[in-house]
Amino acid sequence: MTTIKLSEKNKDFFDRVYQVARLIPYGRATSYGAIGKYLGSARSARMVGWAMNGCTQTDSDIPAHRVVNRLGVLSGKNHFTTPTLMQEKLEAEGIQVKDDQIVGFKNVFWDPEIALAIDNC
DNA sequence: CGATTGACGTACG
């Protein structure tokens, strides 16, 4: 029974996470909840982070270092190649990081809904 | 196969 691929269907959710994360502009950052909320599941922020897990290890075009929690804290820095790699990358883009936390996070916050301009009305 | 954890966030008391 384990032959059933549970990821077959929900892969759609993961795929969207990658798509959105890949759209994060330079020098900007977003949160897991923002992405999950944009996908329609504000409470699945955990899945967003879990999805990102495949980004760092595969070194995809997805800037996982630009994705932080709602507080702007580098929650997943510990999962990068090096715990400091995330902070280093953010600082390299002009984002100030203090105590594993983005300085003026709201200033660099990138909302997928706004960026994608979902405003057909 | 069952129980627990986990890169979070919201809801409720």
Add this chain to the structure above:
DNA sequence: TCGTACGCCAATC
């Protein structure tokens, strides 16, 4: 206003 509980769903033990 602050603290605790729950939900999300998949991966791991």
